[in-house]
Amino acid sequence: MAKISRKAESMPASAIRKLVPLADAAKADGVKVYHLNVGAPDIKSPECALEAVARKCREIDHLSYTNSLGFAELRKGMIEKYYRKIGIELDLSEIIIDVAGSEAFSVAMQIAADAGDEIIVIEPYYTNYNTFAQLNGIVLKAVHTDIRDGFKVPPIEEFEKLVSDRTKAVLISNPCNPTGKLFSREEMLQLGDFCRRHDLFLISDEVYREFCYTDEPHFSAMNIPDLDQNVILVDSVSKRYNLCGARIGCMASHNKEVMAAALKFGQSRLCPPVLGQYAAMGALDTPDEYFDAVKAEYIARRDCAVEMLNAIPGVFAPKPLGAFYTIAELPVDSAESFCRWMLTDFRYEGATTMTTPVASFYKTPGEGTRQVRIAYVLEVPELKKALHILAEGLKAYPGRLA
Amino acid sequence: MAKISRKAESMPASAIRKLVPLADAAKADGVKVYHLNVGAPDIKSPECALEAVARKCREIDHLSYTNSLGFAELRKGMIEKYYRKIGIELDLSEIIIDVAGSEAFSVAMQIAADAGDEIIVIEPYYTNYNTFAQLNGIVLKAVHTDIRDGFKVPPIEEFEKLVSDRTKAVLISNPCNPTGKLFSREEMLQLGDFCRRHDLFLISDEVYREFCYTDEPHFSAMNIPDLDQNVILVDSVSKRYNLCGARIGCMASHNKEVMAAALKFGQSRLCPPVLGQYAAMGALDTPDEYFDAVKAEYIARRDCAVEMLNAIPGVFAPKPLGAFYTIAELPVDSAESFCRWMLTDFRYEGATTMTTPVASFYKTPGEGTRQVRIAYVLEVPELKKALHILAEGLKAYPGRLA
Numbered sequence: 001m002a003k004i005s006r007k008a009e010s011m012p013a014s015a016i017r018k019l020v021p022l023a024d025a026a027k028a029d030g031v032k033v034y035h036l037n038v039g040a041p042d043i044k045s046p047e048c049a050l051e052a053v054a055r056k057c058r059e060i061d062h063l064s065y066t067n068s069l070g071f072a073e074l075r076k077g078m079i080e081k082y083y084r085k086i087g088i089e090l091d092l093s094e095i096i097i098d099v100a101g102s103e104a105f106s107v108a109m110q111i112a113a114d115a116g117d118e119i120i121v122i123e124p125y126y127t128n129y130n131t132f133a134q135l136n137g138i139v140l141k142a143v144h145t146d147i148r149d150g151f152k153v154p155p156i157e158e159f160e161k162l163v164s165d166r167t168k169a170v171l172i173s174n175p176c177n178p179t180g181k182l183f184s185r186e187e188m189l190q191l192g193d194f195c196r197r198h199d200l201f202l203i204s205d206e207v208y209r210e211f212c213y214t215d216e217p218h219f220s221a222m223n224i225p226d227l228d229q230n231v232i233l234v235d236s237v238s239k240r241y242n243l244c245g246a247r248i249g250c251m252a253s254h255n256k257e258v259m260a261a262a263l264k265f266g267q268s269r270l271c272p273p274v275l276g277q278y279a280a281m282g283a284l285d286t287p288d289e290y291f292d293a294v295k296a297e298y299i300a301r302r303d304c305a306v307e308m309l310n311a312i313p314g315v316f317a318p319k320p321l322g323a324f325y326t327i328a329e330l331p332v333d334s335a336e337s338f339c340r341w342m343l344t345d346f347r348y349e350g351a352t353t354m355t356t357p358v359a360s361f362y363k364t365p366g367e368g369t370r371q372v373r374i375a376y377v378l379e380v381p382e383l384k385k386a387l388h389i390l391a392e393g394l395k396a397y398p399g400r401l402a
Numbered sequence: 403m404a405k406i407s408r409k410a411e412s413m414p415a416s417a418i419r420k421l422v423p424l425a426d427a428a429k430a431d432g433v434k435v436y437h438l439n440v441g442a443p444d445i446k447s448p449e450c451a452l453e454a455v456a457r458k459c460r461e462i463d464h465l466s467y468t469n470s471l472g473f474a475e476l477r478k479g480m481i482e483k484y485y486r487k488i489g490i491e492l493d494l495s496e497i498i499i500d501v502a503g504s505e506a507f508s509v510a511m512q513i514a515a516d517a518g519d520e521i522i523v524i525e526p527y528y529t530n531y532n533t534f535a536q537l538n539g540i541v542l543k544a545v546h547t548d549i550r551d552g553f554k555v556p557p558i559e560e561f562e563k564l565v566s567d568r569t570k571a572v573l574i575s576n577p578c579n580p581t582g583k584l585f586s587r588e589e590m591l592q593l594g595d596f597c598r599r600h601d602l603f604l605i606s607d608e609v610y611r612e613f614c615y616t617d618e619p620h621f622s623a624m625n626i627p628d629l630d631q632n633v634i635l636v637d638s639v640s641k642r643y644n645l646c647g648a649r650i651g652c653m654a655s656h657n658k659e660v661m662a663a664a665l666k667f668g669q670s671r672l673c674p675p676v677l678g679q680y681a682a683m684g685a686l687d688t689p690d691e692y693f694d695a696v697k698a699e700y701i702a703r704r705d706c707a708v709e710m711l712n713a714i715p716g717v718f719a720p721k722p723l724g725a726f727y728t729i730a731e732l733p734v735d736s737a738e739s740f741c742r743w744m745l746t747d748f749r750y751e752g753a754t755t756m757t758t759p760v761a762s763f764y765k766t767p768g769e770g771t772r773q774v775r776i777a778y779v780l781e782v783p784e785l786k787k788a789l790h791i792l793a794e795g796l797k798a799y800p801g802r803l804a
Contacts, residue, residue: 002571002632002657003601003659004657004663005512005514006516011663013665014666038467042464045463050465053677054455054457057452057456062445062644063647063681064646100672102670102671103671110407111407112404115409115517115539117407131666137517168404168407169404199403199404200404242464242465244465244467244673245466245676245677246465246675247671247672247673255404257411264413264416265410265413267419268504268533268537270649271649273678275678275681276675279677
């Protein structure tokens, strides 16, 4: 029997999706599973986006390729109707439509680093950064942040310690998946200084930009002064407009070499999904009130989640300022065992709650083993039920710490 | 200025798409460009596919992720309504929906081979096999086929010569892009024997399966006896139903390890494009008459193309039995220079014709330098004009061979 490659064999299963079979088994037994495990919001997509697809599908008689960069009309629309409004200036040659944020950061990492090169990340971080690092032989070096400090970015000396002659980039997610951490302007400027001093790329994954819960506007890496040639922006249309299934995102940079390389990667997959591009074009007409309502909804959910979590004896959860995640530390022997047990053993009025163990979001072994990521992607009444079940599960869990 | 990786820098630009800027410049000058360069058919997509998307977009209020494998309903539909009909039996666990054939063969190559490992291909071959080999450090070894033999697969001894302890797979495209070569049942059985003997994966890219112009049915690698654990099928919904922009394809294998690895790759990009999956589900209701009409149309185009090409003094083009390409050898110093010159210099009644130079489809240096790939993707009257312009261009080209 032909043997698969070592690379394929050693590739990690998705930390977020690996418990899905247990959830499926519970559902097959008639159990209702509340999903707080995955960032798949229940918020309605903008009508103008779905309507644009429906209209286009009745206009065309033939769904052909687009340019590898994506429709010029879409890129132009994003520059003029979206990026300009939030203070990011881009030229048409400085943006490529990608198969969601996933393709964008995978390509950005490969443009920044060869096999054996190093990229600095801030732990805990999105686990697929690991996946694409491993697939490409890139080494991730992690600066640690602590749940008890609200995942505050540590002094720049901690970054300096990790720099070697193989260091090529810093990769951040802002607001952060999985912590909900929002980088302050000052933190961004310091990171910018650091990247400028060592001439590193700053790959800034800002797919949750529209999900910020402060009065300050989001400070994009694209607005760090004098860092034009170093910043690679990773963005998502899917996330921004609750169109996760559209699989449309983009990469942007003022660095011409970066964009020339991005085009070559783009050519290798011919073009981004065209129906999703129609949705993205339609989404450009989304009214501001849509975002206001979404923001208000998430603030209510976050407040509910953080309050209920911290009211459970032994649980600690900092209050996140962005995205739709928070991390909670639980009074358990192992968050992974607890998450599995909730799916396989615990039932409360015929239901259970699924969350994601966080240990694999850390690089440092042994960190985060008692933490779970909570995606507050359910309406408040449902969220309350889900968290109530979590609290009841914690009471009953055999591995509960005294 | 931060420097991009050597990998990104040395990555080849698309051989098929690199002349696009010259075509764009010609169009900006008001020149009509006949595109015989890219396999982007003008054939109408099935109405049921586009209508399914439009209907779905008006039913749902929220476009969410699917499972990383794609909708179970789509996979089930493909197994029962498509594969069963053509004699391929698959279980639901043996198929994953991918972001078109492009993702499927890129992942299949990585599942079969580690960096430094070797995959045997038959030259000329689809240039993106090079791209993904290079990105992943995989070495391609090429068995040569000759235009004057109609790209006949050489005796298996030629494959034996290339086997080393790093050889992991044979990768074929059947029918073949760029040659239009259709593998006979006997050729497939011989390749199967070879793979079985050396326990190699047989990655069979069959995205053009519905474009065969013989009375014999297409013989899929999935139907080679006793090769269940070795065959990885690469397929495309986009190509099959003239839905290139949908970016939906699949990978299938009876090998459980292969499919487990494919799922991990799938999780790294979360899910395949959902709107495209709607199109693919709708496309399953495409009536047989659709394919009959498409086939008849392509046979007419092929016959027209091959006849007109061979009527040009000094041109030789074999008659392909599949796909919608043929390769033509031209009486020129360099096919690449000729293709460029057609775009930059030659005008016939305000128009020119774009074709693709083929040298980069060969592994062996110096092979194919006088050949172009012709995609017969225009209706016969347009195709005639395009080929007439090509003939006129050949008369006027300064680098014409005596």
